[in-house]
Amino acid sequence: MSKFVLPTTLRELRFHLSQTGEASVPLRKFLTANYPALKKQSNYKIPILVREAYGVPPSITARFEKGKEVKNHLEGLDEQGIASALSELLKK
Numbered sequence: 001m002s003k004f005v006l007p008t009t010l011r012e013l014r015f016h017l018s019q020t021g022e023a024s025v026p027l028r029k030f031l032t033a034n035y036p037a038l039k040k041q042s043n044y045k046i047p048i049l050v051r052e053a054y055g056v057p058p059s060i061t062a063r064f065e066k067g068k069e070v071k072n073h074l075e076g077l078d079e080q081g082i083a084s085a086l087s088e089l090l091k092k
Helices: 022-041 079-091
Strands: 010-017 047-053 057-065 069-073
Touching: 010 022, 022 047, 022 079, 057 079, 069 079
Parallel strands: 010 047
Antiparallel strands: 010 057, 057 069
16 A cells, blocks of 8 residues: 555646756655556556756645645655655645
8 A cells, every 4th residue: 555645636746856956856766766656556547747847946736626736845855755745735
């Protein structure tokens, strides 16, 4: 069982990060370890997007039903902090 509970109202999950930025290193490691489990848990039906751009601070955005979007900035967090931020985001 995955440590993340994806709500039925979730429509899309987007991760924004820099390909080379030091602030994005923990998010890259987090995605390497957890992306397959997130996709499998969503039964491959929810888009989980990874958007890379030079100089972009790491963040995560969740889009729910009726177009509601919630965004969390992940700069300064380690992998455990990112996992906590994702769990909190999915509870909203």
